[in-house]
Amino acid sequence: MIEIRDAGEEDLDWLCRLEEENFSLPWTREQLSHQIGEEGRALLIAESDGVRAGYIGMDSVLDEGCITNVCTAPEYRRRGVGAALIDAAIKRARAWKLSFLTLEVRASNAPARGLYEKKGFKFVGIRPGYYEKPAEDAAIMTFYIRKEEL
Ligand SMILES: CC(C)(COP(=O)(O)OP(=O)(O)OC[C@H]1O[C@@H](n2cnc3c(N)ncnc32)[C@H](O)[C@@H]1OP(=O)(O)O)[C@@H](O)C(=O)NCCC(=O)NCCS
Numbered sequence: 001m002i003e004i005r006d007a008g009e010e011d012l013d014w015l016c017r018l019e020e021e022n023f024s025l026p027w028t029r030e031q032l033s034h035q036i037g038e039e040g041r042a043l044l045i046a047e048s049d050g051v052r053a054g055y056i057g058m059d060s061v062l063d064e065g066c067i068t069n070v071c072t073a074p075e076y077r078r079r080g081v082g083a084a085l086i087d088a089a090i091k092r093a094r095a096w097k098l099s100f101l102t103l104e105v106r107a108s109n110a111p112a113r114g115l116y117e118k119k120g121f122k123f124v125g126i127r128p129g130y131y132e133k134p135a136e137d138a139a140i141m142t143f144y145i146r147k148e149e150l
Pocket residue numbers: 022054069070071072073076077078079080081082083084104105106109110111112113114115116118
């Protein structure tokens with residue numbers, strides 16, 4: 001069973017390790033720590049049968065939310081963890097009364113683009129040269145939260 005909870009300082013070692021193993025420009029411990037317990041920011045952990053399996057970060061300005069990072073531990077992929085994390089982020093966005101969520105994703109990242117599309121995010125454009133290591137364009141994707149669902 002997948003359960004979602006807010007991250008705490010005790011999760012930072014695990015979060016740093018996942019960032020370093022899965023991203024060429026990993027978030028630092030300090031950056032991750034700033035996502036925890038700050039107003040307008042969230043860092044959510046997915047646990048599968050009580051074991052950490054993935055995480056998602058989000059922040060917000062006014063009525064706009066931004067998904068900052070998403071990762072599922074390799075051994076838990078393709079088991080619905082990413083989808084559960086996106087659902088949780090959308091739920092949090094509704095609680096914060098946001099109008100939409102946006103994100104950037106490497107244009108070549110087919111698994112992540114597939115996940116976001118499956119959860120209702122729409123491709124809205126390209127941000128040229130957004131990424132380094134390696135240099136790559138970002139696809140911008142957006143999920144609109146319908147007013148009647150707020
Ligand atoms: C992208 C990522 C978070 C997906 O996590 P996940 O837990 O495996 O996702 P789920 O099992 O919930 O998959 C949900 C849907 O996403 C899509 N998807 C996931 N992995 C996919 C893959 N390898 N290829 C194509 N589509 C994929 C599918 O539509 C899938 O639905 P399905 O299994 O019914 O076909 C994971 O691959 C990951 O951590 N990648 C490395 C980090 C990363 O790239 N993060 C995104 C940065 S923007």
